[in-house]
Amino acid sequence: MQKLLEVIDLKTYFYAGDKIIKAVDGASFEVRRGETFGIVGESGCGKSQTCRSVLKLIRNPGKITGGRILYEGRDVVPLSNRQMRKIRGKEISAIFQEPMTSLNPIMKIRDQIYEGFKGKNMTGEQKEERAVELLRMVGIPSPKQRLNDYPHQFSGGMRQRIMIAIALGSNPKLLIADEPTTALDVTIQNQIMVLINDLKDKMGMSVILVTHDLGVIAQMCERVAVMYAGKIVEMTDTVTLFAKPRHPYTYGLMRSLPAGGGNAEKLYTIEGTIPNLAELPAGCAFAPRCQFAAEKCRRQEPKPEEAEKGHWVSCHCLNRTCGLKGLIPVLK
């Protein structure tokens, strides 16, 4: 499959006084055409900042300090804001977790959808036709009447559908979805997941899906990257990740789920807490919490290695993690 987006050694740092917070520190991945690429991790691991970097929405005091982001082969990092605007919202669209804060509360849905048509030379009729088509596509009943409603007149699930409609208005090639279902109930989450999967196939676009929920990853993604403390620690196709995780952190995440088929008395836990990004330990950032950690791990930072074809892992202990069992054999 062809690459649509390639991120090489991306570094996004935040400068807070004399501290440097390495929100994204050397992330490399690619998104292929027509696939859903998942980024999973806990809060503060840099998954959202990776997305914002791709959109070039990093604000002061943050900065993309290194690396390249190749969109269709062209590096977008050096682009000016003006040039970027031709890509952002047109070629690359985004939806976020809180549909209420991303929608303008005092603008009719109609006008918010029309914003995406700017510079397209469409007549009023064409705009309305297209807006109705978009709302129908995302499953909003009686779309024509609802165009004149304001965001507060919709429920949470409907608002997220509207966000998706707006994002799709420009026929993007890449949709970035940052925790699109986190604020929603399970039944609505399930509807939105099926909707995004469906639209992705119909429109042939690629999706970057950011989430903390391994269930959402399992239901939506072809390939996944697991992030920890600003770095991608493991990357492979979804089935392999769930069947044979190789990084101790990925393994820990899966095993600590109540659905992980573990011990009925006690869940597996990853001891300790997520490290402070401004004071990362030397060597592997996960070493202080890792059951496999050796002396080398505390000294030297592991580099991504291809453990098996297409399965990248950043870990010194690969020879000891090959027997780790994922969730699929357990669930079956």
Place this chain on the structure above:
Amino acid sequence: MEAGKKIVEVRNLCTEFPIKKEFSDILARRPEKSVKAVNDVSFDVYEGESLGLVGESGCGKSTLAKTIVRLCEAKAGTIKINGRDITNLQGKNLRAVRKSMQMIFQDPYSSLNPRMTVYETIAEILKVHKIVSVHEIPDKVNEILAMCGLNKEMAERYPGEFSGGQRQRVGIARALAAGPSVILADEPVSALDVSIQAQIINLLKKLQKELHLTMIFISHDLHVVRYISQRTAAMYLGKIVEIGSTEVLFTDPLHPYTGILIHASPKIDPTQRERSPAIQGEVPSPIDLPKGCLFHPRCPRCMEKCKNKIPEMKEIKEGHLIACHLYE
């Protein structure tokens, strides 16, 4: 199924929130409307067990918990704790009963006083409920903290200095300080990261066993409820639609809504993807409730009868109750 003692007995409980009348409503003499947050709910919780409460947001799970601890006014029905009717207790008597039932809240950020150290937070409860004499308070606080996996040095810190997981430990310590026999945990792990969530679940399980606590565990995460609860109740629009042992409910749900809820929860298996949504549409407004069975407008197995008659809770198998016309 359980021969244990009934610790919590709830019968026909109703909680309503009136909706403010607008001027035009008064002129038109429209009757006052209200949201029936808890609508004729009955169930028991047995000694030492954990009852899971699941349902979508707005179904009344939290209001039910708050009504049981008397933070919300019950409109009708009775609540018995340890065989004693507490529905109408006031003042001193109510305070005495509150000692035996405590809540753990979802958001440890907003449920702890940011201006009080952990020590002060816990000592206050010991003082108010006169759990120990004044000079024994410091030791008791340390004992409670140790039980929740916090060390002595943390007692002098403010909630803002803790991470989310530690803060929830403080929330649990605060709830346990009064020495309750009933714990109502309202989404206690929903705001936490996966790796921290597992630590808190283990802590709750350990404490429940050690202190022989009876627990009502509210969560929208079905996997968590399945792990922690022996019995589970599913709620829809203020009513319990099904209640039974967790294993039976999750493997063989009888009420169409319970089935849909379980089906909608994402399977952590990429080889089993959902191609079509479990259910269309959303939960209707709790103000104008549908006639008959509340679930009938969305129910895939709706019958003519369901549109007019409210189904009653019936015991189908031992310990498995369900409110649905399909099983009459």
